[in-house]
Amino acid sequence: MATTPPNQSIERAAAVLGALGASDGAVRASDIARAIGLGTSTTGRLLATLESLEYVRRDPETQAYSVGRAVLELASQGLNHNPVHRESRSAAQELAHRVGLTANVGVQDTASCIYLCHFEGSLAPKSHTMIGMRQPMHASALGKALMLDLSEDERRALLGDDLARYTDHTITTHDALTADLVASAGRGWCEENQELALGRFCIAAPIRNASGRIAAALSISGRLTQLRDRDLDSLAEDLIEVADRISVGLGMISAVAH
Known part of the structure; x- marks a missing residue:
């Protein structure tokens, strides 16, 4: 054609x-x-x-x-038409306020993660918004959460064989990425420890739609100095609970087998 x-x-x-x-x-x-x-x-x-x-x-x-x-009006309309944004906006905002850190919601766009929501807690003020910005899938907690259900072959087809390095902590091989995602799937959340930027730490959990497929991901992020004395398990539990609540809002009604 x-x-x-x-x-x-x-x-x-x-x-x-x-x-x-x-x-x-x-x-x-x-x-x-x-x-x-x-x-x-x-x-x-x-x-x-x-x-x-x-x-x-x-x-x-x-x-x-x-x-x-x-342009601003068109962008706002695009967000308002997006079911993930509509369902997650309030929940992500409440999460950021409760934990005092940054809460983001991201979706996949080809081989990148795009931010749909960005809210700042009292400990993480920023002079700009992340909405619409892209992050690499393999080096961000949001991107990893979006890839949890993919096989290694599917990830290779999506990302290519070469994974870009952003810091000395970046995962740059598919074997290492697979091992990281297997561990993440077992605990229910993904981690990004200075892999995209030094001093940055982030955890993310998948958001699923009515068919059980991963439609988006929710994250909590901040500086290492802000998270050093936090109870990570408690923070992750809060994150997963909110992600699951958003998933239910998108129509998911049953547990997903792994």
Whole structure:
């Protein structure tokens, strides 16, 4: 079956929005043009169209561009249409408040984990949100929880043979990843101990849907210094209980055999 050729204008507009999203703040048109490899005049026309549709916003004083209202509204609608987000939002927020740490909900998108929910407890304030950001599956507790039901062959097909190293603690072989996930399945939760970033510790548990399949994962994370004196078993029990409650909300009505 013939495939529809890509629309160049839409691709270029998406590139502009991607450049804005990747920036640390408002960006000049010339910087956007340089980032996406287009001429300044072409980029200017794209920005003018996107501004008229409120997908970008131009500061009247600096003339720099940032993401506009329409993008934020569309992102909010996308989250509200997602059943996992709707079911887990309140539970994850309560968990973060109760334990004082960060609570996240993530889902799989091809070979990455994407954050759907991000809530901060009193011990883990951040200046940014993690919603929409990606994490590698093999180096994050959320990603590991999402892969608990996969065989090693399925994980190899998903991740490829080479697993990227982020710190000296990162698991970089499939044999080691399999052993880690077998241990995780036995206790009901996954661990990430400085595998993605030094000083970071995270535990995660799977969230299942009505068919019993893993649909998402819930995590608690924080700095090692924040978790050193915590009762990890008690924290994991709280995490699993909340994940199971979300699973029931998604329609799961029976235990899953391992």
